[in-house]
Amino acid sequence: DDGMTEAEALIHLKKSFSNSSSVSSWLITNNDGGKSPCAPGSHEWHGVVCSNGKVTGLRLSGLQLGGTIDVDALSSFPDLRSVSFASNNFTGPLPSFHRLTALKSMYLSDNKFDGPIHDEFFPNLNHLKKLWLDGNDLSGPIPASVVQAEALIELHLERNSFSGELPPAPPPALKSFDVSDNDLDGVVPEAFKRFDAAGFRGNQYLCFAPNPGQQCKRPDVAPPPGSASGLGDILVLAAVIVSAVVLAVVLCACCCGGGGRVHDYDHANKGDTEDTPPVYMVKQGSSATHRRSTSWLGRRSGSSQGGRHRRSSSAAKADDGSTGGGAGDLVIVNDCKGVFGLTDLMKASASVIGGGGGGGIGSAYKAVMASGVSVAVKRARDMNRGTRDAFEAEMKRLGAMRHANLLPPLAYHYRRDEKLLVSEYIPKGSLLYVLHGDRGMDYAALDWPTRLKVAAGVARGAAFLHAELAGHEAPHGNLKSSNVLLAPDFEPLLVDFGYSGLVNYTQDSATMFARRAPECVAGHPVTAKADVYCLGIVLLELLTGKFPSQYLQNAKGGTDLVMWATTALADGYEQDLFDPAMVTASKFALPDMKRLMQIAMECVEADLERRPDMKQAAARVEEAVAAALARVTERQGAGEGDADSRSSHASFVRDESMQRVTSDGERSSRRGSNDDSYGMS
Numbered sequence: 001d002d003g004m005t006e007a008e009a010l011i012h013l014k015k016s017f018s019n020s021s022s023v024s025s026w027l028i029t030n031n032d033g034g035k036s037p038c039a040p041g042s043h044e045w046h047g048v049v050c051s052n053g054k055v056t057g058l059r060l061s062g063l064q065l066g067g068t069i070d071v072d073a074l075s076s077f078p079d080l081r082s083v084s085f086a087s088n089n090f091t092g093p094l095p096s097f098h099r100l101t102a103l104k105s106m107y108l109s110d111n112k113f114d115g116p117i118h119d120e121f122f123p124n125l126n127h128l129k130k131l132w133l134d135g136n137d138l139s140g141p142i143p144a145s146v147v148q149a150e151a152l153i154e155l156h157l158e159r160n161s162f163s164g165e166l167p168p169a170p171p172p173a174l175k176s177f178d179v180s181d182n183d184l185d186g187v188v189p190e191a192f193k194r195f196d197a198a199g200f201r202g203n204q205y206l207c208f209a210p211n212p213g214q215q216c217k218r219p220d221v222a223p224p225p226g227s228a229s230g231l232g233d234i235l236v237l238a239a240v241i242v243s244a245v246v247l248a249v250v251l252c253a254c255c256c257g258g259g260g261r262v263h264d265y266d267h268a269n270k271g272d273t274e275d276t277p278p279v280y281m282v283k284q285g286s287s288a289t290h291r292r293s294t295s296w297l298g299r300r301s302g303s304s305q306g307g308r309h310r311r312s313s314s315a316a317k318a319d320d321g322s323t324g325g326g327a328g329d330l331v332i333v334n335d336c337k338g339v340f341g342l343t344d345l346m347k348a349s350a351s352v353i354g355g356g357g358g359g360g361i362g363s364a365y366k367a368v369m370a371s372g373v374s375v376a377v378k379r380a381r382d383m384n385r386g387t388r389d390a391f392e393a394e395m396k397r398l399g400a401m402r403h404a405n406l407l408p409p410l411a412y413h414y415r416r417d418e419k420l421l422v423s424e425y426i427p428k429g430s431l432l433y434v435l436h437g438d439r440g441m442d443y444a445a446l447d448w449p450t451r452l453k454v455a456a457g458v459a460r461g462a463a464f465l466h467a468e469l470a471g472h473e474a475p476h477g478n479l480k481s482s483n484v485l486l487a488p489d490f491e492p493l494l495v496d497f498g499y500s501g502l503v504n505y506t507q508d509s510a511t512m513f514a515r516r517a518p519e520c521v522a523g524h525p526v527t528a529k530a531d532v533y534c535l536g537i538v539l540l541e542l543l544t545g546k547f548p549s550q551y552l553q554n555a556k557g558g559t560d561l562v563m564w565a566t567t568a569l570a571d572g573y574e575q576d577l578f579d580p581a582m583v584t585a586s587k588f589a590l591p592d593m594k595r596l597m598q599i600a601m602e603c604v605e606a607d608l609e610r611r612p613d614m615k616q617a618a619a620r621v622e623e624a625v626a627a628a629l630a631r632v633t634e635r636q637g638a639g640e641g642d643a644d645s646r647s648s649h650a651s652f653v654r655d656e657s658m659q660r661v662t663s664d665g666e667r668s669s670r671r672g673s674n675d676d677s678y679g680m681s
């Protein structure tokens, strides 16, 4: 309870232990009454660490304690930063310590904790630096969400029974990692190879590289009697395939994209070869695949589901009335990719594509369903600003939007504590990824004319939203390069729009990028002009090729593009602002680049009066792009061949990536093996 004093909370905690004789000093005496154990004059409470009069740690290792640990009691210590329960006899599932979001270190080694690590364990622990769980009986996969433990430096999982493949990526700050002596299999993802090899030993089927001479997959064990695998699975799969074929025939005529265009990117762009991107993003659509994952959709998978959701493709179409059949399943708001249900998603091969690590709406996954359709699934936590009805109405409205530069949602799943938002999967990924990721082929293709196309498309999509969703406080609300996906022809597609009225107000500031506009930071309400600021940042990012620090919560890393550009323009160095990879091949276009830069600067103008509205901004961008493209064409006509400029652009990019090859080690050799290695699970 809230009312518990620290002393009372410790007594509660003690009650949850069996064999608590070693903490017999934990008692409320007549002398000190309910005095805090940290108050001056209090008697000594064994293992309780105080700092500035508050309980900040519990040091209870090796005290032969057993039983369970009462996390409710622990949650009464707001200043608790460190707990050690190592080398005791605690049993049962891992306590829900993820509710103690301020914890910096957790030492739980050498007990008898068993069962899986819950999917939600890591994303909540934003301050956790040290997690020691070695020497227990923990099992199941290491959740992919581990990547979200942003502060984690030490992760020790050795001597347990963890199984399955390693997650696609480790947490960004991790320095020490040990999973030795478990039952892991598969191939160690590139991103883990920076850790000491000793930390991977003792996993019979875990391979460092795909190797014909070595088995990297644990042989299937016989299913336990009565389980739903085997024939049941085959029947379900057959049902999925049959229904998918039927649906495909029925639905193939429908249109998904704007202007009557049909997007079908699943099968385009097969040749993605990607390396490990910088830490602020997770590799796009590759990496370890958890087939029949036990955990990617968390509690929803498996038998805990209840019969209600068992049948495949039991999705409800919103048009049928949002409530009909929709309870607990997916509601399709846009059927251009067919109708599918939660069961289809749960059975899909899933991989993480985004951590939501920067404080976004939630984590994102790619899921390839049995029907062959790939979707992106976002798990969004704090979207309870309005009623369920309002949420459903909004999703329906967004799903019905059609524009060549918008990617409307396909479906959603509503639960009070979490929503799933499903959209078509776009293989090339986001502008963020292409600009700042592996700097591969797609980056090489981002020459001046292509950047112009992206700029114009983003502006057009945003202007359309501003016209259609004029009543919204910020019609897009989350415009940034990670929410600009690129179609195979580099036509930009905006995603995650229209959510600003749905995301919890208090969470809003951290999650929606529009709230980082200077006026919002200063405490003013968000308005449609906040989206214009966001457009400005995307334009600056396109022109400079730099990662904007504005996207990060804490200004660690990236470039403050607004400040940099302001200074450079004031000092007359604007030329230095432009991405050399773009300028080298298109020097003739400098005046046009400057013009677009000028528009970007107007968009990020702090004075709202002077900042244009979206309609004006988009019109200016379109005009500038048209003029710039005309100059490109003129140039080509004049014989300075496109081929020429493109090849010098490409060679610049190649030289750049050569440097990366040498500094990063055997990047190129990794490339070839990357994709195959994951396909084998």
Ligand SMILES: Nc1ncnc2c1ncn2[C@@H]1O[C@H](COP(=O)(O)OP(=O)(O)OP(=O)(O)O)[C@@H](O)[C@H]1O
Residues within 6 Å of the ligand: 281, 284, 353, 354, 355, 356, 358, 359, 360, 361, 362, 363, 364, 375, 376, 378, 423, 424, 425, 426, 427, 429, 430, 432, 433, 478, 482, 483, 485, 495, 496, 511, 512
């Ligand atoms: N439909 C999609 N197809 C392909 N990739 C996608 C799709 N939706 C999102 N992504 C990718 O997933 C990555 C992570 O997405 P996510 O939305 O979780 O992160 P974010 O945009 O940084 O945060 P948020 O939008 O929650 O504020 C994006 O960078 C993008 O590359």
